[in-house]
Amino acid sequence: MGNMRISPLIAALASAATVAAHGHVDHIVIDGVSYQGYDPTSFPYQANPPTVVGWATAQTDNGFVEPNSFTSEDIICHKSSVNAGGHAQVAAGSSISISWNTWPESHKGPMIDYLAACPGDCETADKTALEFFKIDEVGLIDDSATNGFWGSDVLIANNNTWLVQIPATLKAGNYVLRHETIALHSAGSTNGAQAYPQCINLEVTGDGTDVPAGVVATELYTPEDPGILVNIYTTGLAYTIPGPALIAGASSSVAQSSSAITATNAATVPGGSAATTTAAGTTTAAETTAATTTTAAATTTAAATSQVTSTAVVSTPTTLATSTRAATPTTTAVATTAATAGLSVQSLYGQCGGSNYAGPTACAEGTCNSYNPYYYQCIASA
Numbered sequence: 001m002g003n004m005r006i007s008p009l010i011a012a013l014a015s016a017a018t019v020a021a022h023g024h025v026d027h028i029v030i031d032g033v034s035y036q037g038y039d040p041t042s043f044p045y046q047a048n049p050p051t052v053v054g055w056a057t058a059q060t061d062n063g064f065v066e067p068n069s070f071t072s073e074d075i076i077c078h079k080s081s082v083n084a085g086g087h088a089q090v091a092a093g094s095s096i097s098i099s100w101n102t103w104p105e106s107h108k109g110p111m112i113d114y115l116a117a118c119p120g121d122c123e124t125a126d127k128t129a130l131e132f133f134k135i136d137e138v139g140l141i142d143d144s145a146t147n148g149f150w151g152s153d154v155l156i157a158n159n160n161t162w163l164v165q166i167p168a169t170l171k172a173g174n175y176v177l178r179h180e181t182i183a184l185h186s187a188g189s190t191n192g193a194q195a196y197p198q199c200i201n202l203e204v205t206g207d208g209t210d211v212p213a214g215v216v217a218t219e220l221y222t223p224e225d226p227g228i229l230v231n232i233y234t235t236g237l238a239y240t241i242p243g244p245a246l247i248a249g250a251s252s253s254v255a256q257s258s259s260a261i262t263a264t265n266a267a268t269v270p271g272g273s274a275a276t277t278t279a280a281g282t283t284t285a286a287e288t289t290a291a292t293t294t295t296a297a298a299t300t301t302a303a304a305t306s307q308v309t310s311t312a313v314v315s316t317p318t319t320l321a322t323s324t325r326a327a328t329p330t331t332t333a334v335a336t337t338a339a340t341a342g343l344s345v346q347s348l349y350g351q352c353g354g355s356n357y358a359g360p361t362a363c364a365e366g367t368c369n370s371y372n373p374y375y376y377q378c379i380a381s382a
């Protein structure tokens with residue numbers, strides 16, 4: 001298909017037909033331990049939904065927040081969000097695997113993660129006062145792919161899972177992780193972008209001292225930001241990821257891979273001890289079965305009866321690209337072999353070199369330009 005572009009109209013029709021395929025964060029995995037997320041499509045209908053690490057929302061259709069609502073509370077942690085009743089513990093410097101139940105390929109856009117420190121427990125924090133700082137962002141990676149190869153495409157290629165690293169120097173304490181994709185398939189029209197923020201409560205441990213400055217979520221974006229009002233169906237797009245700059249020292253993303261689940265925990269409630277020892281959530285089951293998921297009260301009957309459907313968590317690392325304007329080479333990825341496999345010559349705007357890159361280094365058109373040690377790209381000759 002080469003550089004053929006799908007028109008916004010066709011894309012809009014396609015999205016209308018696939019509304020049911022929108023997704024949400026089903027679970028997260030920290031050091032092999034899975035914690036259930038908030039399921040907006042089922043929990044609101046349950047008399048006693050489980051206490052989870054994900055914030056509750058009222059978007060039972062897996063919907064989105066439109067740009068006209070970017071200054072409303074809905075943009076904080078999604079529509080009518082309510083603080084999660086529990087949290088998960090994570091060491092500063094560790095990575096969290098955020099697993100969506102599904103995501104439609106047509107809904108291309110950036111993947112962005114923020115943290116905000118809670119003054120006390122995040123379970124009772126005032127969401128309107130949370131000040132978010134950005135800890136990772138991946139936007140348009142390869143414009144030469146049809147309609148571009150985006151952060152959302154990396155998510156999909158990695159089993160609908162996104163890996164984010166908690167900054168190693170972060171001060172210990174309670175934080176809200178705001179994980180988000182912004183679908184841009186209709187963003188060429190005013191109020192056409194779709195934000196899908198979801199929040200998770202974390203208790204970060206460690207001996208760091210950094211608490212980066214942030215902004216309240218209602219000031220993150222405007223409907224006219226170049227990364228919000230943007231036609232992605234053009235060639236040569238230089239995409240600007242919306243929101244504040246990454247915090248100092250952060251790389252745009254860590255290498256994406258999925259995490260095998262070896263245990264399942266319930267969320268820890270405030271005042272409770274670590275989840276691994278709380279009675280309510282005793283670690284159970286799973287026993288390294290990759291397909292195990294997240295029932296809060298994972299019972300020993302598990303496997304056969306638990307929601308075997310949702311995950312497909314595997315430990316096979318993917319080799320997808322993430323962009324790299326990184327200060328810390330050790331945590332950056334690159335690769336792109338998936339996007340370029342099978343090609344002996346790279347196309348215009350495709351990657352043509354960089355550490356860990358295994359794809360073609362010759363450009364079919366233009367010349368191979370080195371932007372940094374991790375990313376070379378075929379660009380039009382001057």
Ligand SMILES: [Cu+2]
Nearest residue numbers: 015019022107
């Ligand atoms: Cu949609």
